[in-house]
Amino acid sequence: ATPTALMVGTGRGAQFGVLFKGPEVLEATHRIDTVVLDKTGTLTSGEMSVGEIVCAGGESEEDVLAVAAALESGSEHPIARAITDAGRDRVGDLPTADGFINMPGEGVTGRVRVPGPNAEAAVMVDVIVGRPDALAARGMALDGHLRGAFDDLESGGGTVVAVGWGGAARGVIAVTDTVKPTSADALRGLSRLGLHTVLLTGDNERAARSVADAVRIDDVIAGVLPAGKVDVITRLQGEGRVVAMVGDGVNDAPALAQADLGIAMGTGTDVAIEAADVTVVRGDLRLVGDAIRLGRRTLNTIK
Ligand code: ADP
Ligand code: MG
Numbered sequence: 001a002t003p004t005a006l007m008v009g010t011g012r013g014a015q016f017g018v019l020f021k022g023p024e025v026l027e028a029t030h031r032i033d034t035v036v037l038d039k040t041g042t043l044t045s046g047e048m049s050v051g052e053i054v055c056a057g058g059e060s061e062e063d064v065l066a067v068a069a070a071l072e073s074g075s076e077h078p079i080a081r082a083i084t085d086a087g088r089d090r091v092g093d094l095p096t097a098d099g100f101i102n103m104p105g106e107g108v109t110g111r112v113r114v115p116g117p118n119a120e121a122a123v124m125v126d127v128i129v130g131r132p133d134a135l136a137a138r139g140m141a142l143d144g145h146l147r148g149a150f151d152d153l154e155s156g157g158g159t160v161v162a163v164g165w166g167g168a169a170r171g172v173i174a175v176t177d178t179v180k181p182t183s184a185d186a187l188r189g190l191s192r193l194g195l196h197t198v199l200l201t202g203d204n205e206r207a208a209r210s211v212a213d214a215v216r217i218d219d220v221i222a223g224v225l226p227a228g229k230v231d232v233i234t235r236l237q238g239e240g241r242v243v244a245m246v247g248d249g250v251n252d253a254p255a256l257a258q259a260d261l262g263i264a265m266g267t268g269t270d271v272a273i274e275a276a277d278v279t280v281v282r283g284d285l286r287l288v289g290d291a292i293r294l295g296r297r298t299l300n301t302i303k
Pocket of ligand 2: 039041247252
């Protein structure tokens, strides 16, 4: 295609909400044969809400929620926002927290003032909220009761996080998300273009499957840590695939950069938008197929 044709193509994209970083990006766009999609915030709304809370003997739901919410107020993850909002709603003022550390794809840690038998007994302790294996690695493995509750809640198709402090797991919190109304349509569009689709997520297999079944995705790769997302892209490229990656989170940025075409949700984080070659406005996934169709038209591979 001539430089003029590429310029016209990117201009047309901008009109319908597909923002290419430069005209040359269209060259990569028309060669794509595989589309890898992140789950939370990409296929789903990412506006999560807290569901059931189950706690260890001796704890109250309010305390587990309050301590988790205090820590999560330092994070911008959709799980964190859901827990913080629920905490403020149900408990009011949250306990003091400091030393917040984000562990991408695993959870968060820091110190929170946990309730004691009376106000004077409250002390700052190390807290972790996240995947059970992240708690186990810090000597706070879930006991049989919490493990059972965790598995039950996950089987319901939700995302479940564990909360631990003072050397023990204290509870689990289920968080639910909804598939975007446009996602099923978007995936139909991608398969009509003959594209192979893959769901790639840090979330658990069951939650991933329930989303994949709702929108019809060819493959599911779940439970992947942020660093592992890049490896999946590299592996697919090694198999000869030309890969577009669609994501919204900080944890997606390396994979967006590695992909032949990185596509960020306009509703996503700045880090993702910077790492990507294309941004779709309003986080409308249907624009991903539109972008690829525009690339093919511009490069004359379809009429
Ligand atoms: P996705 O790939 O779907 O965007 P992430 O990689 O962001 O998911 O997160 C993967 C998993 O890591 C979550 O399902 C959760 O178990 C855990 N996790 C990540 N961030 C947090 C957080 N702020 N609080 C609790 N758990 C978290
Ligand atoms: Mg995400």
